[in-house]
Amino acid sequence: MNTDALSIGLYTYSTQPRGSVVHCAALADALTARGHAVTVYALAKPGSESFFRALDAQLVLIACEPGPATMEALIAQRISEFSRCVRELQPEHDVHHAQDCLAANALLRSRPRTGSVVRTVHHVEQFESESLTHCQARSIYDSDAILTVSELTHQDVRRDFGISSERVSNGVERARFERPSAARVTQLRHRLGLREGEPVIVSFGGIEPRKNTLRLLDAFLALRQQVPARWVIVGGASILDHSAYRQAFEQKLGTCSEADQRAIVCTGVLSEPEITAAYALASVVAAPSLREGFGLVALEALAAGVPLIASRMAPFTEYLDDACAWLVDPEHTAQLTSALAQALQGSPERVRSGLDRARQFAWDNVARQHERVYRALRAPTFHARSSHA
Numbered sequence: 001m002n003t004d005a006l007s008i009g010l011y012t013y014s015t016q017p018r019g020s021v022v023h024c025a026a027l028a029d030a031l032t033a034r035g036h037a038v039t040v041y042a043l044a045k046p047g048s049e050s051f052f053r054a055l056d057a058q059l060v061l062i063a064c065e066p067g068p069a070t071m072e073a074l075i076a077q078r079i080s081e082f083s084r085c086v087r088e089l090q091p092e093h094d095v096h097h098a099q100d101c102l103a104a105n106a107l108l109r110s111r112p113r114t115g116s117v118v119r120t121v122h123h124v125e126q127f128e129s130e131s132l133t134h135c136q137a138r139s140i141y142d143s144d145a146i147l148t149v150s151e152l153t154h155q156d157v158r159r160d161f162g163i164s165s166e167r168v169s170n171g172v173e174r175a176r177f178e179r180p181s182a183a184r185v186t187q188l189r190h191r192l193g194l195r196e197g198e199p200v201i202v203s204f205g206g207i208e209p210r211k212n213t214l215r216l217l218d219a220f221l222a223l224r225q226q227v228p229a230r231w232v233i234v235g236g237a238s239i240l241d242h243s244a245y246r247q248a249f250e251q252k253l254g255t256c257s258e259a260d261q262r263a264i265v266c267t268g269v270l271s272e273p274e275i276t277a278a279y280a281l282a283s284v285v286a287a288p289s290l291r292e293g294f295g296l297v298a299l300e301a302l303a304a305g306v307p308l309i310a311s312r313m314a315p316f317t318e319y320l321d322d323a324c325a326w327l328v329d330p331e332h333t334a335q336l337t338s339a340l341a342q343a344l345q346g347s348p349e350r351v352r353s354g355l356d357r358a359r360q361f362a363w364d365n366v367a368r369q370h371e372r373v374y375r376a377l378r379a380p381t382f383h384a385r386s387s388h389a
Helices: 018-031 069-088 100-109 129-142 151-160 176-180 182-192 213-224 245-252 258-264 272-281 296-304 333-345 348-358 363-378
Strands: 005-010 037-042 057-064 095-098 116-121 145-150 202-203 228-236 265-268 284-287 306-312 326-328
Touching: 005 018, 005 100, 018 037, 018 213, 018 296, 018 363, 037 069, 037 100, 057 069, 069 100, 069 129, 095 100, 095 363, 100 116, 100 129, 116 129, 116 151, 116 363, 129 151, 145 151, 145 363, 176 272, 176 296, 182 272, 202 213, 202 272, 213 245, 213 333, 228 272, 258 265, 272 296, 284 296, 284 333, 296 306, 296 348, 306 333, 326 333
Parallel strands: 005 037, 005 095, 037 057, 095 116, 116 145, 202 228, 202 284, 228 265, 284 306, 306 326
Antiparallel strands: none
């Protein structure tokens, strides 16, 4: 039994498997496995009344009303719904840890009677929405401690807000990706209309600007002139409005041949077992993002033993190199096409190196990093920062 166990609340803006939500779930279970009492609080939007995976930690779902038409009104409503839950439940934890600015603002608005407020910044965004810009700034200025998942985000927080953050890592559940369910893989292959043995490119995160989906489309279409590959685009849940970008994607795709159009499958949001199966289906995982806070997809691809293409830029270059992945200029379409073709041919050496690299990112190690921060917050010498908002 852990005689120095902590009570920890982890707060997340969604029940869907976006990067920070996946991080929240895995961290919760890793901390629970280390003997801590962990509760996850998640906003459950209409139509998403269950969490994307079962948890070993406790789970509290916060019911939300349908969102209003404007982004400004939506942000205000979501913070209000989260804040109301905090006021009504009065959760008592040693640490209240928000994984996003919505959750952090709700905690800061209705501060719990006990415990420190911590926020993990997964990446610094340049929002068009004034409400989201203020939400991000307040969550960083006013939280008692800030954590960042990469050196890139650590430097961004220092540059944009003048705040020093504690570096923690991301992690990967190796066993999940090393031993996927064969039945689930077969089921997903049939549902997506894929033939066994055909080359399949898989990307995660839906169709949005920072995922560089339009340029990946150009690279994929060029690849199709050499190889009859398929492309599976997984995910797409986001609080941000990417409709204009998706429309541009659909318009460009509409000018393509019917064969090229049929070669692309958009899955929408998948369950966690289905996401695991998607990695197992992949001949190559493509992650040529223009901006990431960490790039958890890349780490998961390594753990799954799948050839990986990622951007030759931070944060990917903080933990990837040419030994374990094909690193490309994400704005160079021809280079991306060439990397796709090479990766489809395979490289056992890169795959082995990737598996070794993934083993360095066990969630138990990530939980230990968080424990150190949490315990420092409880120390008599700790002083919370004063408000800047």
